[in-house]
Amino acid sequence: MAKLLPRDPVGRGNRFLFGWIKERFPTVPWADVTRQSVETVQRQLPRSHTEKYELKTVWYWYPLYCLGGISFIAFLVTVITGIILGFYYVPDGTDIFTSAGIPTNAAKLSVACINGDSDCPWSPVPFGFIIRGMHHWAAHMMIAAVFLHMCRVYFTGAYKKPRELNWLLGVILLLLTLLFGYSGYLLPGNDLSGGAATIGINMSKASPGPPWLGEFVANLLFAGTDVLTANYILRMYWFHVFILPLVGTLLMILHMALVWVQGVAEPH
């Protein structure tokens, strides 16, 4: 009888539930492998030059080595605030006219509600202006940090062997960041959005090459070649919230993985 009793009757219920899950989705070995790989000495952050040689002198450029990290953190802030904004934003640029005959559109009205402006036709979003402001300023901070990060890498010559590939990745990320900013300020459907989209259409139509190329690019990005259609906001929305984040995040992970593997380049 005693042999049949479990040694730990209290833990049985716990094990029953988690055991049921673990039998079907065995996470434990994977967690162990992950922890081992993180905790082994080979996977720790490589020591910096200063730490390795126990230097007493610290190079005065070192504060500039945090710029890549700052741009990544700013990116995370834009992701979080962008997810919140996505609940309230309406990607519809169709021109509608108020009773006074003033043109407006749903995108602009939804942004007015987020901002808590007086022309909001629906209920205003609580603290929406803070969320939108953080999205705005974090985007500016990200772009500025990316520019300065690139300057730092250039002036310290950190793009040289074996980091050429990472430099090329970084240039692509810079262009993606600019596209992020551009597609972002086309979304609110205001006058800046309309004017910038017109410039964008003209520039894509003028793509160096035969006419069909420019027309294809303009149609793809702005849903129109000659006049500004309402759909450009939807196209830019798709770029801004799906394509650019997907490609950008993947490349950022690659970029930082390469830094981890190769170590930080420190000029002597």
Added chain:
Amino acid sequence: MELELVRQRVFEEKPGFPRQYGPDRTDRQPGQPFWPHEVYRDLVLILLMVAILFLLSAAITPPVGPAKDPTIQPFIVPDWYLLFSWGLLKVAEIFPTGVIPDPLGNGLLGPVSVDTGFWGDILTSLPVIPLFLLPLLDRGREERPAKAPLRSALGLYLIAWIFSSSLYAINNLVIEKWPFIGGDDTLKWFFVIPPLYVGIASYVGLRRLGYREMYWWRVIPIGVALWLFSVQALDTFVLQPLDAGRSLGAHAATLALPQIQGLAFIVLMLFAVMVVTFYAVTFLDERRARALLKPFFVVWIVLFLLVGKFIESTQPASFDFILHQTIPSMHLLYGAPIFVLITAYVGLREPYSAYEYLLNECYQCGKCHTACPVTKVEDDALGGLNLVYNTFKKQHDGVPLWTCLACDACSAVCPLDIKYSDYILEERAKALAVGPPSGRAS
């Protein structure tokens, strides 16, 4: 083992030397663990950044503005990071336009219409192409900016160029605010001349920092700037009035007008500072040039500001006239003197600080100490001495100034090619040139 003992005595506990050797090393990656060391520090910085963002967004709400209007074309200014592209699109009108005909005739490859938008696209992609090619063209190992002056100067040139094109994007606003600027052409010259000033001045300064041969790098840029300035001044004062069809006598009469005299005085002051600088860097040795130019620059700048203030307060009409005459050619009339001042300053900086900069590269590997024969006999050098580092820090004189044999063994083993014995010889020469210490009059 004797060898083991020797190795322990030489290498053990010395920074930069691993304590174990061969494939059995266990201290291969003794880094800081990410958790918790790095995470704590990063968390503080991240929270600080988020706090700054909160503060910014609470204080300055970005305005939305009116909705887009399909009937009107609004005047817009893009965000700052796209201004350069907008400026390049605007300046593209100076390029020739036309149509490249279709080579096949089936519309697959052409016709390519070469218009303003075409040139705008090409110009916008121009700064990107060198960025892609950079790691393939510039090889070698990473270096400080001062050790690669050409690369650094090119980078600063490109940054200045991007600033210029961003400025051109808002040319309407600039011309509206400062109508005497002389129109679009003055702003177009911003693409060419100021970036060159920035690039050349920084190249000269970085060469100086790297302790390279300097003479011609001071004389030629300053001389060319002086020459361009003289041509421009001649054009403003003599050629343009004569071209306008005036006789020499009438021209002489206009030269007596008070506003013309004020203009001439300002231009002569600018000319004077350039001529004196050119004379100093060409005919004087460095020390004398520094001794002459340092007080001269200070006095000149104060005098120039005072004269400008005086004319502005006593003769406002003359002041306006001077502005209208000089601002359209400001790239030469004001840019060249500023360029000369800065180039002379960075090109003539004291070499002692330059040497200190070179010694600063030392990362205390200690090889110089191991190689130095003097440290084997000097009693106070038997401890953890490090020639270059200690000299740089002035904590210990390294090998004392007059005991060094200048055998260059330290430079031969130095992984960074720091020329320690050059430094010692230079210091000795300086000590001798200054003369014996006071009390031993000779």
